[in-house]
Amino acid sequence: MVSVCLMFAMVVAISCGEYDDDDDDYGGGGGNRPPIPTEVCDTNCAVPGACSEHGGVNCSAGPDNDASVICNDGYKDSSIKYNCY
Numbered sequence: 585m586v587s588v589c590l591m592f593a594m595v596v597a598i599s600c601g602e603y604d605d606d607d608d609d610y611g612g613g614g615g616n617r618p619p620i621p622t623e624v625c626d627t628n629c630a631v632p633g634a635c636s637e638h639g640g641v642n643c644s645a646g647p648d649n650d651a652s653v654i655c656n657d658g659y660k661d662s663s664i665k666y667n668c669y
Contacts, residue, residue, distance in 0.1 A: 618651045618665075625668040629653060634664040 629643035630653045638655030645654040647666035654660055 620649070620651050621647050621666055621668070623668050628669040629666050630664045635659065635662060638662075 624646045625643045627643055630641045634653055635641045635655035638657045638659040640656050641653045641664075642656045643653075648654050648660045648662075651665050652660070652662045653664050653666045655662060
């Protein structure tokens with residue numbers, strides 16, 4: 585019985601791993617953040633209508649820390665991702 589418990593503990597320990605908060609390996613879990621765009625656009629950084637209730641998108645502010653747009657009134661919880669078009 586002890587060996588079965590020991591094997592189970594080893595499998596759980598191997599499969600759980602450690603939480604990885606690095607941005608370099610985004611693409612499948614662990615709570616990793618999406619890559620943040622490095623280019624800052626003067627205009628056309630979001631789809632039309634983004635931040636419509638917040639005075640529009642502030643493209644010159646660049647992306648938020650979750651790669652989304654920042655609105656002109658400072659609102660940062662938009663679901664629209666920052667992207668130069």
